[in-house]
Amino acid sequence: MTETVFYIIAVSLCVFAVLSVTVKDVFHSAVWLALALLSVAGIFLSLDAAFLGVIQVLVYVGGIMTLFIFAIKLTARIGDRSIRQVSQQSVCGGIVSAGIFGVFLIIIYANQWNDMMLPPGQGIGLNGLGKALLTTYALPFEFISVLLLAALVGAIVIGKVKQ
């Protein structure tokens, strides 16, 4: 039964992602992206990474999608729907993406990951993740905070309206 739910979420995730890159209107694209991100959170839950799934919803859907929506609103123009959204090299792009997907398929079948089943247990859990974050990975953790601070300050500086 859990497998059925996973396959439903996975298929809908693929559908949302494809819709996101193909619809004509950019705001619809953002809405499909939000649904895709929610589905990814569901996939994380099925992998026993509950904390990561919750953080995905909080940061991606709650934060980054709001950013996208504000940016779309600030750069919207009338008549955008009639302008061609996809470049003239869409066929080449399609061939390249399909080629790389083919390479991935070859790698997956060569390594026989299709036979590998879930090991028992609950995975690392929240306690282990917290400990790892503050002991083994304390340095990248600090770097991330500096990076986010830099992004914040940079965004404010670039985004200011020049008087």
Add this chain to the structure above:
Amino acid sequence: MNFPVQELLKLAAKGGFVLGFVAVSAMFLIWLERKVSAWIQNRKGPMMTGPQGAFQSVADTVKLLLKENIVPSGADFFIWWLAPFFVAIPAVMAFVCMPFGPHHIVYDLNVGILYICSITSVSVLGIFMAGWGSNNKYSLLGGMRSAAQIISYEVPLLLSVLVVVMEAGTVSMQGIVHAQEPGWFILKPNVMVAFLIYLISATAEVNRVPFDIPEAESELVAGYHTEYSGMKFAMFFVAEYTNFFIISATTATLFFGGWLGPWAPSPVWFLLKAYGIVFFLMWVRWTLPRLRMDQMMTFAWKVLTPLALVNVLVTGWFLVRKG
């Protein structure tokens, strides 16, 4: 997370109960709001439909169902149609982790309280979609203001929840309630500060007065749900009152001991505490004036966030000193 079929059927039954509770609770809250506001304003409120106007909510629901469904012209139909779902579905989903009693919870996720905070932040999208899809400048303004308000107040909200999580040592809702068996968290001074911050931020999250600029009746017509009528408006309304109940129930669980209490069944205590906070917030609504948008944002970023950060620091220091 692997479930046998029997387990899943039990979960589905609990989910059905939650849906029923949400519907009844929303109707009860709407009636309660009208009665409380009437009592504060020295009048009587709904009295005609049943004893003390008890069936007023039923009458309102029937009226909304029978109303004509008007689609605004020039509206982006897909976005406009999808928006009420993005607002109503997270409100119901948050009940998955709501602990009504020691075994009365749909599923005790080990990241319970964080799940509730993250699910309620999905409604930002719905509000903005409602504002954008309506092709109406009042709606768009209301939608943008609401989105800015909600994401600003999420920071002090999560920081005050962090204080409770630090005190409890666990993120799961049942774990937090069990950690309050020696004594409610509200009795500790640092958690009292966290309670005030949480209450203010949560009121701003659900767009209640004094933070209801996005749907201000006297300023923005009705803000982001101006162009909705009939059942869609009912979905927004139910979602708003359900969110209101969720933050009250979460406050009761995090700070006042949830379902802990002597000699009465646990769900009774939980509902008593949750509705006590509901009553308090309604009292606040009908007493205080509305904040201006810039006052609201200044308060979030320049007062609440530094205070919440200092509070986390102080809590950490207390906990390290305790051992």
Add this chain to the structure above:
Amino acid sequence: MIPLGHYVLLSAFLFCVGLFGVLTQRNAIRFLISIEIMLNGANINLVAFNRYFGASDATGQVFALFVIGVAAAASVVGLVLVIAVYRLRKSVFIDDFNLLKW
């Protein structure tokens, strides 16, 4: 029981859909949306391998957490740049940003 290969297949598909978007979109904001899809595909891969191989080690999940953080920072800066360029050139289509072309 879901074999690991299905998770990796899902992650590969998402990556390629994102790649298609990156290669073909003219609108700069849709370009950033496609990058988000690619990053999510990579995240699923990381967490799936962490769960199936080293379940006592949190490296995969920590890495995925950092990817989410870096993606947030990248989106912030990218979107602000798009808005700044829009103010200057009144267009978000990357075909119009051709001042440096020979």
